[in-house]
Amino acid sequence: ALPAVGGLEVDVDDDTQLGLTFAYMVTDNIGVELVGATPFTHDIVLDTGGDGVVIGETSHLPPTLLAQFYAPQLGPMRAYLGAGVNYTLFFDESIDDAVVSPLVGGADVDVKLSNSMGFAWEVGADFLINENWLLNASVWNIDIDTEARLYVNDARVDKIDVEIDPWVYMVGVGYRF
Template sequence: MKLRGQGKSVLMLSTVLLAGPVMAHQSGDFIVRMGGIKVAPDVSSDAFDSALPVVGGLEVDVDDDTQLGLTFAYMVTDSIGVELVGATPFTHDIILDTGGSGVVIGETSHLPPTLLAQFYAPQLGPVRGYLGAGVNYTLFFDDSIDDAVVSPLLGGADVDVKLSNSVGFAWEVGADFLINENWLLNASVWNIDIDTEARLYVDDARVDKIDVEIDPWVYMVGVGYRF
């Protein structure tokens, strides 16, 4: 007898439900997760000295960026893990907050390695959620000001900006959807405390510095493999 339409669907669903449950993460497992990772800054900054030309009294902002994310986790016990979060370098526009969409005056790149201790909740069907907390180190590099935009406003002066590196608290929430004994799907969200000091230079002389809290939300969706 041939199965048609709904009959085939019921048979497939029954096969899935009757199959044995996928084994949860266990002590000694290594889990590698990879996917798209988006940094969405929630910026708060001081204003530049009001006596400065062009930038005086204005704050700065930075835009979002998406890169390839990669995380490595090791299960210390069946429910406790340690995770290292990395990514390809992020590059953000530096925006002078003039109202509206602002004015892009330069860019900066950074690497945000983050180390977290994780607690894994009991598995529910194929899903296992987890929480993590730890420390982030953000390394800024390739900071630059767009001379074509800023220099003419300052009579041709050479303008630069430097951002200090940051150490701060990070926390996360995530979930693995186990496909089989090795492969899984993952969704993760982090919040990272990134506080930097933006130092403004004109003709190599520092003219001002302001504190900038970037404090991004970071989102990742991808696949994982455990072994």
């Protein structure tokens, strides 16, 4: 196995991307929202104490579907709460061989992250500008737990649980039809 890596934790760094949301109001107080974004790319960091060591990189798409409850309108503001499910697709994983190969005697090392399904929740508010246009501010927490499987010379030798669980902040402009 990997005695130099086994038992250590793996994390990912932050990233900012363009997000899009589409909400459909089923009733005046109940909505369904689909959240999407351009692909996120993160450094994979081995927690060795301090800042950790960047050992690779991954990209992912985290589409999220939420049911929302809207509170009554208070002037131009309408707050809401949402809860739902997230499915995160990981792709383009890579390992920095210059960092990781020496840990395993110079062998070829690869990583694969499993896709993730988890709970998501949000709190937000719409601020009406006029009958159709609005400003939106929202905060989400998404449960993204994946498994990093490490391969040495194409044989799986270790797996490490990775909890990403990001806080997502969004400020946007919306249009009501």
